[in-house]
Amino acid sequence: xxxxxxxxxxxxxxxxxxxxxxxxxxxxxxxxxxxxxxxxxxxxxxxxxxxxxxxxxxxxxxxxxxxxxxxxxxxxxxxxxxxxxxxxxxxxxxxxxxxxxxxxxxxxxxxxxxxxxxxxxxxxxxxxxxxxxxxxxxxxxxxxxxxxxxxxxxxxxxxxxxxxxxxxxxxxxxxxxxxxxxxxxxxxxxxxxxxxxxxxxxxxxxxxxxxxxxxxxxxxxxxxxxxxxxxxxxxxxxxxxxxxxxxxxxxxxxxxxxxxxxxxxxxxxxxxxxxxxxxxxxxxxxxxxxxxxxxxxxxxxxxxxxxxxxxxxxxxxxxxxxxxxxxxxxxxxxxxxxxxxxxxxxxxxxxxxxxxxxxxxxxxxxxxxxxxxxxxxxxxxxxxxxxxxx
Amino acid sequence: xxxxxxxxxxxxxxxxxxxxxxxxxxxxxxxxxxxxxxxxxxxxxxxxxxxxxxxxxxxxxxxxxxxxxxxxxxxxxxxxxxxxxxxxxxxxxxxxxxxxxxxxxxxxxxxxxxxxxxxxxxxxxxxxxxxxxxxxxxxxxxxxxxxxxxxxxxxxxxxxxxxxxxxxxxxxxxxxxxxxxxxxxxxxxxxxxxxxxxxxxxxxxxxxxxxxxxxxxxxxxxxxxxxxxxxxxxxxxxxxxxxxxxxxxxxxxxxxxxxxxxxxxxxxxxxxxxxxxxxxxxxxxxxxxxxxxxxxxxxxxxxxxxxxxxxxxxxxxxxxxxxxxxxxxxxxxxxxxxxxxxxxxxxxxxxxxxxxxxxxxxxxxxxxxxxxxxxxxxxxxxxxxxxxxxxxxxxxxxxxxxxxxxxxxxxxxxxxxxxxxxxxxxxxxxxxxxxxxxxxxxxx
Ligand code: SF4
Ligand code: SF4
Numbered sequence: 001x002x003x004x005x006x007x008x009x010x011x012x013x014x015x016x017x018x019x020x021x022x023x024x025x026x027x028x029x030x031x032x033x034x035x036x037x038x039x040x041x042x043x044x045x046x047x048x049x050x051x052x053x054x055x056x057x058x059x060x061x062x063x064x065x066x067x068x069x070x071x072x073x074x075x076x077x078x079x080x081x082x083x084x085x086x087x088x089x090x091x092x093x094x095x096x097x098x099x100x101x102x103x104x105x106x107x108x109x110x111x112x113x114x115x116x117x118x119x120x121x122x123x124x125x126x127x128x129x130x131x132x133x134x135x136x137x138x139x140x141x142x143x144x145x146x147x148x149x150x151x152x153x154x155x156x157x158x159x160x161x162x163x164x165x166x167x168x169x170x171x172x173x174x175x176x177x178x179x180x181x182x183x184x185x186x187x188x189x190x191x192x193x194x195x196x197x198x199x200x201x202x203x204x205x206x207x208x209x210x211x212x213x214x215x216x217x218x219x220x221x222x223x224x225x226x227x228x229x230x231x232x233x234x235x236x237x238x239x240x241x242x243x244x245x246x247x248x249x250x251x252x253x254x255x256x257x258x259x260x261x262x263x264x265x266x267x268x269x270x271x272x273x274x275x276x277x278x279x280x281x282x283x284x285x286x287x288x289x290x291x292x293x294x295x296x297x298x299x300x301x302x303x304x305x306x307x308x309x310x311x312x313x314x315x316x317x318x319x320x321x322x323x324x325x326x327x328x329x330x331x332x333x334x335x336x337x338x339x340x341x342x343x344x345x346x347x348x349x350x351x352x353x354x355x356x357x358x359x360x361x362x363x364x365x366x367x368x369x370x371x372x373x374x375x376x377x378x379x380x381x382x383x384x385x386x387x388x389x390x
Numbered sequence: 391x392x393x394x395x396x397x398x399x400x401x402x403x404x405x406x407x408x409x410x411x412x413x414x415x416x417x418x419x420x421x422x423x424x425x426x427x428x429x430x431x432x433x434x435x436x437x438x439x440x441x442x443x444x445x446x447x448x449x450x451x452x453x454x455x456x457x458x459x460x461x462x463x464x465x466x467x468x469x470x471x472x473x474x475x476x477x478x479x480x481x482x483x484x485x486x487x488x489x490x491x492x493x494x495x496x497x498x499x500x501x502x503x504x505x506x507x508x509x510x511x512x513x514x515x516x517x518x519x520x521x522x523x524x525x526x527x528x529x530x531x532x533x534x535x536x537x538x539x540x541x542x543x544x545x546x547x548x549x550x551x552x553x554x555x556x557x558x559x560x561x562x563x564x565x566x567x568x569x570x571x572x573x574x575x576x577x578x579x580x581x582x583x584x585x586x587x588x589x590x591x592x593x594x595x596x597x598x599x600x601x602x603x604x605x606x607x608x609x610x611x612x613x614x615x616x617x618x619x620x621x622x623x624x625x626x627x628x629x630x631x632x633x634x635x636x637x638x639x640x641x642x643x644x645x646x647x648x649x650x651x652x653x654x655x656x657x658x659x660x661x662x663x664x665x666x667x668x669x670x671x672x673x674x675x676x677x678x679x680x681x682x683x684x685x686x687x688x689x690x691x692x693x694x695x696x697x698x699x700x701x702x703x704x705x706x707x708x709x710x711x712x713x714x715x716x717x718x719x720x721x722x723x724x725x726x727x728x729x730x731x732x733x734x735x736x737x738x739x740x741x742x743x744x745x746x747x748x749x750x751x752x753x754x755x756x757x758x759x760x761x762x763x764x765x766x767x768x769x770x771x772x773x774x775x776x777x778x779x780x781x782x783x784x785x786x787x788x789x790x791x792x793x794x795x796x797x798x799x800x801x802x803x804x805x806x807x808x809x810x811x812x813x814x815x816x817x818x819x820x821x822x823x824x825x826x827x828x829x830x831x832x833x834x
Contacts (some may be wrong), residue, residue, distance in 0.1 A: 075778065112771075127555065128556065129555075132550060134570050136573065142566070306525075333489075335491060
């Protein structure tokens with residue numbers, strides 16, 4: 001039976017709210033010996049984890065529903081929220097279902113958290129995943145392939161069997177499908193944002209952090225099929241790209257507030273791992289080489305990734321604006337988020353040159369006060385509408 | 391993160407100010423640093439190109455092979471901090487759209503640019519011809535030079551140093567750094583400078599570096615003596631200045647470290663304590679290990695809070711940001727590029743957390759410290775994120791008391807003298823009590 005829109009959303013919502021990761025536990029329990037490996041934003045080559053027969057699980061902090069007590073004791077006030085709530089998840093046993101954690105090369109906070117995890121969770125597999133900032137195949141590519149090979153061997157050891165090229169290619173194909181589905185979802189929203197509000201799209205993306213990829217692909221497809229049958233009212237809202245929330249996530253109520261304030265979010269960088277690689281990864285070649293090439297030459301630009309040339313800065317954002325038919329950009333960065341906040345003035349300068357309006361605010365994953373943000377987003381939407389009507 | 395400082399003349403205060411005490415070596419390093427600023431100011435007039443780069447993982451020997459004049463933005467920021475200029479620069483940068491949340495070194499630098507690039511000594515700082523983004527131990531570096539590039543359109547070359555996530559340097563990491571040197575960094579430097587790379591010249595510089603590094607290690611390790619003849623934090627920032635910046639590899643630096651080591655040897659022989667701005671410390675009451683960079687805007691006041699109480703820092707992690715030489719690493723002229731790679735890979739903030747904790751515990755033991763003090767810097771996630779775990783772990787493993795204070799590098803808004811002084815006083819009390827208890831325990 002094809003699930004209804006309500007079913008799909010209810011399922012995603014339940015997955016999103018479940019900070020005990022029951023879906024992961026169920027997946028593991030279904031077949032004895034199954035393992036799950038957590039990863040933090042933004043990007044790790046999940047294809048390798050899945051090829052090992054393990055479930056990659058995206059850990060995106062504790063959101064606004066969890067009280068952080070122990071985690072706070074490890075961080076000064078001037079450090080963002082996500083590492084403390086992630087530690088809280090770990091220290092309260094909520095991540096016991098994970099057999100390991102991967103910490104991507106993103107910022108100094110996540111980097112240091114990888115070592116803290118080694119100290120605090122000695123029985124778990126922990127790996128820092130470095131991605132190169134040199135984009136030559138024979139230089140950065142070779143290094144990255146070696147890094148991926150280490151992960152492959154480590155996971156093979158945990159799984160008790162080697163990860164073959166065939167398994168990797170099969171996994172690449174599964175993620176190609178998944179990426180296509182998510183790209184379709186984003187394209188659909190950009191085309192008809194009144195049909196697919198971001199508060200729903202976001203939940204679908206988050207569901208992909210805990211579901212096996214095939215299942216997630218199906219959920220996304222089900223949503224698209226179901227939502228297209230609905231007749232939802234089209235309103236005169238400002239079309240915006242939201243950027244800067246690639247790591248710590250704003251509360252869902254904040255996303256809803258932006259929409260209620262008169263904005264259609266037509267593109268964003270939530271859960272960027274789903275769309276980090278921009279197109280298909282060939283599933284019939286040397287798998288690690290293909291994953292490396294995809295990262296080096298065909299991946300999204302983002303604050304923690306070096307732009308080789310000045311001219312490259314902002315290209316991805318401008319493309320998001322163009323493809324999404326956006327009229328403005330909202331910079332929504334987590335407080336104390338170095339990469340997002342250091343990148344912001346550069347992107348703003350480029351937008352100003354292109355005469356694309358923007359506004360900026362900061363949030364925390366547990367921000368409770370929506371009124372100021374709603375007001376700011378509302379004023380921004382009004383000003384865009386005013387200009388476009390003029 | 392950085393290091394090079396000069397002692398400014400004493401400021402008038404309530405008490406008749408004693409003359410600032412300096413070792414000969416301190417004078418020498420001040421001259422070197424001033425000479426570098428003069429060099430930078432005149433570089434373009436003399437047809438020389440200018441390279442800017444960072445302290446951790448700086449490739450000074452290599453950069454000198456192309457006759458670049460060398461500018462270190464972190465040094466500029468801290469020198470501006472010492473001269474009380476950084477506060478305004480930071481505000482200017484924030485008014486220009488930079489977040490209050492990000493590293494103040496970056497904002498001090500960007501604010502200085504907005505003010506027309508007048509350097510800390512009042513001389514003009516040239517716009518760099520090359521930004522050498524040697525990316526060791528801190529993600530902010532990348533954004534910093536992207537921001538500078540955005541403004542000045544400078545040629546930029548990246549040297550990506552992988553992080554020691556597993557607490558070791560693998561051959562793949564080393565090869566990656568060496569390949570970048572060969573395939574991108576050196577060719578870019580040749581093109582920008584017009585000078586052909588000569589590996590023998592690099593070897594020659596490295597020979598000098600290794601000699602200076604030997605002497606620096608002896609100086610830093612002299613703090614194992616009782617009394618310690620140096621302060622391994624406040625004093626050490628003077629000692630590491632030349633070697634962490636534009637001078638490593640020059641005979642002047644070798645000579646500086648030779649003079650310094652002799653001075654310190656002499657102090658050890660005579661059982662002398664460290665020199666502070668108010669003269670020799672006569673009674674060493676507390677021996678501390680310090681983690682984290684110092685505050686620069688109130689550097690002298692901060693130091694005074696220690697020497698007034700008879701506290702000496704015997705070892706610090708900050709004095710390892712530009713190279714962990716006491717672990718045995720030396721620049722190796724026989725393997726020049728590989729050793730540059732190992733140098734970058736081995737800097738303190740490129741070490742993982744367990745390594746940093748091990749290092750501190752080892753210092754506590756080898757330098758017979760009474761405790762650990764963490765100066766947590768608001769600007770610097772690279773150092774600061776996770777320091778509270780470090781504090782617990784070190785306390786647990788050594789059984790010695792640890793304390794935590796917070797300040798910032800060059801933002802005067804985040805230096806609360808009264809709070810820090812209170813915290814330090816109660817910390818010293820705690821050490822005293824611990825000692826008394828231990829004394830009773832041994833007496834029984
Ligand atoms: S929110 Fe920003 S600073 Fe915090 S962990 Fe994520 S990327 Fe790093
Ligand atoms: S974040 Fe820390 S290491 Fe990085 S530039 Fe700032 S002070 Fe230096």
